[in-house]
Amino acid sequence: MSSNVQQFPQMLTVAGIDSSGGAGINADVATAFAHHVYPATVVVAVTAQNTYGVQGVQLLEPQIIEQQFASIADDLAIRAVKTGMLGDQQHVEIVAKALANYDFGPIIIDPVMVAKGGAKLLSNEAVTAVKTKLLPLATLVTPNLLEAQQLTGIEINTPDNLVTAAHILQSLGAKNVLIKGGHAIGNELTDYILLANQTEFTLVNSRVDTIRTHGTGDTYAAAIASNLALGYDLVSSIKQAKEYLYTTITNQIIVGHGHGPLNHWGRMCN
Numbered sequence: 001m002s003s004n005v006q007q008f009p010q011m012l013t014v015a016g017i018d019s020s021g022g023a024g025i026n027a028d029v030a031t032a033f034a035h036h037v038y039p040a041t042v043v044v045a046v047t048a049q050n051t052y053g054v055q056g057v058q059l060l061e062p063q064i065i066e067q068q069f070a071s072i073a074d075d076l077a078i079r080a081v082k083t084g085m086l087g088d089q090q091h092v093e094i095v096a097k098a099l100a101n102y103d104f105g106p107i108i109i110d111p112v113m114v115a116k117g118g119a120k121l122l123s124n125e126a127v128t129a130v131k132t133k134l135l136p137l138a139t140l141v142t143p144n145l146l147e148a149q150q151l152t153g154i155e156i157n158t159p160d161n162l163v164t165a166a167h168i169l170q171s172l173g174a175k176n177v178l179i180k181g182g183h184a185i186g187n188e189l190t191d192y193i194l195l196a197n198q199t200e201f202t203l204v205n206s207r208v209d210t211i212r213t214h215g216t217g218d219t220y221a222a223a224i225a226s227n228l229a230l231g232y233d234l235v236s237s238i239k240q241a242k243e244y245l246y247t248t249i250t251n252q253i254i255v256g257h258g259h260g261p262l263n264h265w266g267r268m269c270n
């Protein structure tokens with residue numbers, strides 16, 4: 001019998017597990033596989049959640065988090081990394097230290113703070129650690145509007161404020177900034193991107209009328225990281241990720257009774 005050996009680029013996600021499978025590491029792994037990228041995982045938190053909300057959170061002990069990083073760094077060839085839910089200040093600091101210590105390629109920081117259902121996934125005290133320890137490492141930071149407000153301290157209620165917020169995020173150390181517009185009011189959603197070379201662009205799409213948007217932020221960042229691992233430049237990685245995300249939202253699947261997960265088979269449906 002002949003065997004078939006293949007190699008796929010490897011990416012790493014550092015985040016929490018979602019028992020309902022829709023967000024966090026679960027979304028990241030599904031996204032990576034859909035991109036033909038191999039996902040490694042550092043689990044920072046285990047959550048009990050479903051499409052109605054988050055019922056429980058358990059942050060893992062620092063030692064096992066550090067060991068996961070070391071195990072991966074000793075053996076795999078990671079070409080891009082993304083972070084998601086990190087929980088509290090201590091865990092943000094552990095992750096920042098590991099990311100500064102190991103070379104996993106470009107670093108995408110998705111500063112997850114609150115789940116769709118309103119549960120807090122990052123403590124208030126941890127926001128300072130995200131600003132001072134994680135943002136300086138970020139190749140790209142991908143806050144939603146509320147997270148961008150928290151990190152910059154300014155209210156984003158005009159296009160000018162959005163641009164100002166992106167510049168503040170750069171001044172905190174993030175090389176490139178993507179502020180997501182999913183939480184805006186209205187049917188036209190705009191993501192604003194400010195690149196390291198000071199060029200800017202927007203990605204605009206219409207709002208799909210659905211409540212099945214559990215894990216959109218994770219999926220977006222994981223798709224960008226997957227595209228970077230595949231060797232695409234940052235701009236095309238972002239644009240392709242946005243297209244991927246849109247296929248997962250428009251081709252809906254029914255799971256649970258609340259904010260259901262995305263459809264990572266979406267591209268196969270078109």
Ligand SMILES: Nc1ncnc2c1ncn2[C@@H]1O[C@H](COP(=O)(O)OP(=O)(O)OP(=O)(O)O)[C@@H](O)[C@H]1O
Nearest residue numbers: 144180181182183189206207208213215216217218
């Ligand atoms: N109903 C929708 N229709 C189309 N696109 C959407 C919809 N909801 C979110 N998106 C897109 O998904 C991306 C992420 O949106 P959002 O701003 O909600 O991020 P997020 O809050 O980090 O996501 P999450 O709530 O999953 O953590 C954005 O590009 C946004 O335009």
Ligand SMILES: Cc1ncc(COP(=O)(O)O)c(N)n1
Nearest residue numbers: 016023024085115116214215
């Ligand atoms: C483990 C984990 N990570 C991230 C999210 C955010 O996703 P959403 O805002 O769609 O609930 C989540 N709910 N759970």
